[in-house]
Amino acid sequence: MENKGILIYVEREGGRVHPICYELLGKGRDLADKTDSKVSCAVLGSGITETAQELVAYGADTVYVYDDESLATFDSLAHKQNLVSLISEVQPAIVMFGSTLTGKALAPRVATAVEAGLTSNCTALELQEDGSLLQVRPAFTGNFLAHVKTSSDITMVTVRYRALEAGQKDEGRKGEIVKKGVEKVDSGVKVLGKGEAKPASIAGADIVVCAGRGLRNADDFELVQQLADALGGVVGATRPLVDDGWISKDHQVGFSGTIVKPKLYVGVGVSGSPQHLAGIRDSGTIVAINSDPSVALFRIADYAVVGDLYQVIPQMIELLKKK
Amino acid sequence: MHIIVLAKQVPDIEKVKFLRETNRVDRKSADSEINPFDLNALEAAQQMKEQLGATVTVISMGPQSAEAVLREGIARDADRGILLYDDSFAGADTLATSYTLAAAIRKVGDFDLILCGETTVDGDTGQVGPGLAERLGVSLLPFVSELTKVSTDKVTAVTETSAGSLSVEASFPLLITGTKELNTPRLPTLKEKLRARKAEVEKWTAADLGDVDPVKLGIAGSATWVESIALPPEKKRKGEVLQGEDAASQLVAALDKAGLLKG
Ligand SMILES: Cc1cc2nc3c(=O)[nH]c(=O)nc-3n(C[C@H](O)[C@H](O)[C@H](O)COP(=O)(O)OP(=O)(O)OC[C@H]3O[C@@H](n4cnc5c(N)ncnc54)[C@H](O)[C@@H]3O)c2cc1C
Numbered sequence: 001m002e003n004k005g006i007l008i009y010v011e012r013e014g015g016r017v018h019p020i021c022y023e024l025l026g027k028g029r030d031l032a033d034k035t036d037s038k039v040s041c042a043v044l045g046s047g048i049t050e051t052a053q054e055l056v057a058y059g060a061d062t063v064y065v066y067d068d069e070s071l072a073t074f075d076s077l078a079h080k081q082n083l084v085s086l087i088s089e090v091q092p093a094i095v096m097f098g099s100t101l102t103g104k105a106l107a108p109r110v111a112t113a114v115e116a117g118l119t120s121n122c123t124a125l126e127l128q129e130d131g132s133l134l135q136v137r138p139a140f141t142g143n144f145l146a147h148v149k150t151s152s153d154i155t156m157v158t159v160r161y162r163a164l165e166a167g168q169k170d171e172g173r174k175g176e177i178v179k180k181g182v183e184k185v186d187s188g189v190k191v192l193g194k195g196e197a198k199p200a201s202i203a204g205a206d207i208v209v210c211a212g213r214g215l216r217n218a219d220d221f222e223l224v225q226q227l228a229d230a231l232g233g234v235v236g237a238t239r240p241l242v243d244d245g246w247i248s249k250d251h252q253v254g255f256s257g258t259i260v261k262p263k264l265y266v267g268v269g270v271s272g273s274p275q276h277l278a279g280i281r282d283s284g285t286i287v288a289i290n291s292d293p294s295v296a297l298f299r300i301a302d303y304a305v306v307g308d309l310y311q312v313i314p315q316m317i318e319l320l321k322k323k
Numbered sequence: 324m325h326i327i328v329l330a331k332q333v334p335d336i337e338k339v340k341f342l343r344e345t346n347r348v349d350r351k352s353a354d355s356e357i358n359p360f361d362l363n364a365l366e367a368a369q370q371m372k373e374q375l376g377a378t379v380t381v382i383s384m385g386p387q388s389a390e391a392v393l394r395e396g397i398a399r400d401a402d403r404g405i406l407l408y409d410d411s412f413a414g415a416d417t418l419a420t421s422y423t424l425a426a427a428i429r430k431v432g433d434f435d436l437i438l439c440g441e442t443t444v445d446g447d448t449g450q451v452g453p454g455l456a457e458r459l460g461v462s463l464l465p466f467v468s469e470l471t472k473v474s475t476d477k478v479t480a481v482t483e484t485s486a487g488s489l490s491v492e493a494s495f496p497l498l499i500t501g502t503k504e505l506n507t508p509r510l511p512t513l514k515e516k517l518r519a520r521k522a523e524v525e526k527w528t529a530a531d532l533g534d535v536d537p538v539k540l541g542i543a544g545s546a547t548w549v550e551s552i553a554l555p556p557e558k559k560r561k562g563e564v565l566q567g568e569d570a571a572s573q574l575v576a577a578l579d580k581a582g583l584l585k586g
Binding site for chain 2: 011013014018073074076077080100101102104105106107108109111112113115116117118119120121134138139140141142143144145146147148149150151152187188189190191192193194195196197198207231232249256263264274281282285286287293298299300301302303304305306307311312315316319320323
């Protein structure tokens with residue numbers, strides 16, 4: 001395969017580069033070094049030019065900057081249009097996106113426009129001896145891993161946050177920053193207002209305390225929050241609690257919610273359904289607190305605490321406060 | 324006003340078994356159902372029809388059994404159900420699927436709005452909706468969790484983005500992918516179900532789609548394939564059981580020792 005390099009779409013979230021981009025850069029740099037090719041980034045937005053240097057420090061050889069008022073809020077049509085032009089100009093072999101809501105809206109449009117195969121939600125990318133890219137993605141609620149290959153000239157992927165290692169930052173690294181003219185597209189979509197900002201993402205948290213149906217009522221999230229605070233973590237929940245409106249969807253841990261990979265996961269009153277386990281399997285240390293010793297979560301736990309969460313949690317909070 | 328809803332038949336994902344020899348699901352191992360997110364799309368279309376008097380067409384690509392999905396749509400007040408069924412459609416990845424659906428939609432004619440679910444529970448790619456918007460050259464509102472206001476030429480909606488939700492206004496023609504939060508799908512009444520059972524479901528083959536390029540259909544038109552399936556590596560876990568009076572203090576001590584407590 002003639003390798004024409006790797007292009008990374010740089011997503012911005014609330015005024016900063018989404019951390020997934022540094023992970024994509026880590027992988028992109030590695031693949032480029034192995035194939036003797038280059039990594040470039042495309043960053044689109046308004047007032048973003050200063051982020052380019054940062055991307056170079058994380059491993060980009062070239063950063064294409066599309067800085068224009070019209071790109072201030074994400075619009076799939078406008079971003080697609082500019083990316084497709086760039087792709088036909090630089091002819092990359094691989095195009096990578098984060099598997100975020102933005103990436104998932106954009107990548108299929110771009111892939112379809114250039115008739116490229118796209119594999120979404122990848123958790124690993126491996127260069128094969130023949131130069132092709134093996135893409136690993138969870139299938140069937142994460143019970144299996146599918147190994148996917150692409151036959152089109154361009155291989156496109158979206159990659160799950162926290163699946164790959166971020167690249168090393170090196171301020172001394174040199175790269176080229178190219179300012180591009182922006183193609184303006186009127187998609188007929190007008191932003192009227194912004195909703196509440198998202199709470200601290202559970203996807204990026206080092207410690208997640210996740211409540212399940214063992215919780216008796218919505219007010220008892222207070223207790224779970226206290227434990228999370230004492231541990232320095234964030235609160236998550238199983239789907240039934242989200243469905244009942246006890247807590248927002250942003251907190252849902254699991255296959256149809258957020259996949260988490262914290263250093264420490266603590267499940268309280270969580271049974272460990274396959275859909276839930278698919279979202280926590282790669283956590284560092286797993287703690288389960290449950291009154292029923294036979295639950296599935298205990299089978300993948302490092303520490304299985306058999307007990308009533310209403311007794312164990314207050315005791316833990318007391319002990320942690322003394323630390 | 325013409326609304327098109329896309330729906331897919333999926334296996335009951337909680338029960339389905341997988342055939343490792345063929346890298347495919349064993350369709351016989353579980354019942355089939357309509358992709359749950361597509362029910363939200365159908366409900367949204369039904370509500371719009373009630374408010375504004377729209378015509379609703381449901382389209383599905385799939386095996387013959389997927390006719391059931393179109394009857395689900397008709398029971399939910401869709402005027403027309405079209406099954407895209409042809410051996411040449413089989414084995415399609417999302418690129419080939421969006422190609423086939425786009426051809427069918429062009430054949431159906433003008434539309435104002437296309438509604439689909441944010442993803443399917445079996446493939447879990449979420450790629451077909453946005454890909455189809457691209458093929459048809461229309462705007463996309465992805466991950467819509469609320470349709471605030473609908474009129475005959477535009478919608479006001481809440482769309483979920485990585486940075487939070489946005490309230491947006493978008494004019495037709497438009498493709499919307501809906502989340503589970505979009506609405507609570509109603510169950511059809513017995514009468515509606517009976518009517519749907521008797522209704523005609525149109526069956527279209529590749530020949531009915533008119534001017535399509537056969538190499539863009541099904542497996543031939545797919546740019547990705549599953550080479551193999553593996554079991555995820557299981558992490559080795561300590562499996563220490565803590566119980567009794569001092570379980571909490573044993574746990575805290577263990578976490579402390581593992582360096583997992585802050586400060
Ligand atoms: C398509 C699909 C997608 C899904 N996606 C997700 C997902 O993303 N995330 C998710 O979480 N679920 C998901 N689910 C739902 C999933 O199947 C389970 O229903 C859910 O995970 C169960 O949540 P739970 O463990 O809180 O509840 P339960 O299974 O009811 O478990 C409650 C546990 O609490 C324990 N308990 C009760 N009282 C106490 C007490 N006082 N002290 C200690 N323990 C106590 C019980 O022993 C029990 O084990 C999905 C389902 C489907 C069909």
